[in-house]
Amino acid sequence: MKDVRLLDMPFDPAAAIDHFAADKGDAGGVASFVGKVRPTGGVEALELSHYAPLTLPGMEALADEALVRFDLMGLLIVHRSGLLYPGDPIVLVAAASRHRRDAISAVDFTMDHLKSDAWFWKREKRSDGWHWIEPREADYADIQRWQ
Amino acid sequence: MKDVRLLDMPFDPAAAIDHFAADKGDAGGVASFVGKVRPTGGVEALELSHYAPLTLPGMEALADEALVRFDLMGLLIVHRSGLLYPGDPIVLVAAASRHRRDAISAVDFTMDHLKSDAWFWKREKRSDGWHWIEPREADYADIQRWQ
Amino acid sequence: MVRLVFLGKLADLAGAGAMDINGTETLKWESLLAMLAPDLAQTLQGDKVRVALNGEVLPDKTALVAAPGSEVAFFPPVSGG
């Protein structure tokens, strides 16, 4: 039903979606979102730090919240930590449901909360060195859609 | 940018999403939805008829509309026609964009219009024979969200 | 010759997905209906049945003018994808 993973190694989103969908035969649909490190804007690398006692439990709690809000047959969250390079997948959310609205909304909801609320600290390496990333205003606005 | 396909043979959604994402390196995210024939409810087979002069041009026009409405780096629509069996993928929509909101909304918009507005006629085979499917009220409600 | 195409459950009613009307005449709506079985003709006149001429949906099907070589398609409400 719920599958939440925090990985410190690269992963293959297509294989993960396929595996997730394989035993959700009763679902009419599977929605997903894959977020990657953009190769534009001069970012040479990205580092995501987490704090083990909070980060994975926080992701689990978010998954539980999505399962309460939407009528789902399964929810998958895969999130990277550690060092990432342009083009690397950072996050995958997939939701399976009988009706497509639930799956699509659950992915939307989960992504909004992961992007602004999850216990990650991010820094980017540019030509002039490492820079910590502050929360974006747009992310706060996104999360307020659900309140 | 736009890739619209009407297929009369089974397809592999994961491979199609992977192929779509492969040359969208600049996109920060790829959202997708895969709809399948549900194995529940006693449906033994599903037949989707189309009318060539309208169906594919209609899907192309829908893709163009999504590309105008949302800031996308690519949109993929794959739709089956012909005879389908429980578990078979019917439809795949994938959207790539810089920001996740555009990709997720484009998938949502495109699915809503495909489900109620596309030129397909559907019948289901149950134990007592074939039954034509009438449009669902919920589908009309879904499409009005975008007006 | 004018080709008629029937989609969805109209194909069941017509007994075929398509039929050809031979001849060199241009067919108008009323003359076309007169060539079909009465129950089929009656259904095609219903509000929910739409008509396309050569792939273009007609705003008013009763204004149909089908020249020889054209294709007239009849369809019930779409059931979507």
Added chain:
Amino acid sequence: MVRLVFLGKLADLAGAGAMDINGTETLKWESLLAMLAPDLAQTLQGDKVRVALNGEVLPDKTALVAAPGSEVAFFPPVSGG
């Protein structure tokens, strides 16, 4: 011993992601700050820095009571996933 953990840019300021304060005392907020470099101590007092004790975020960090063997984590606003 009490372990201090610094997340995000606080690790840069502290010069390390973690440090141990040896001893058998229970540390309160003010006594803990007094053991740190003044600029770090000042930053940790800022509104945006939150504190967790043994994995539980404190509603009021100044009420911290860290017994020996506990872990105190300091974090700036999350940048999200």
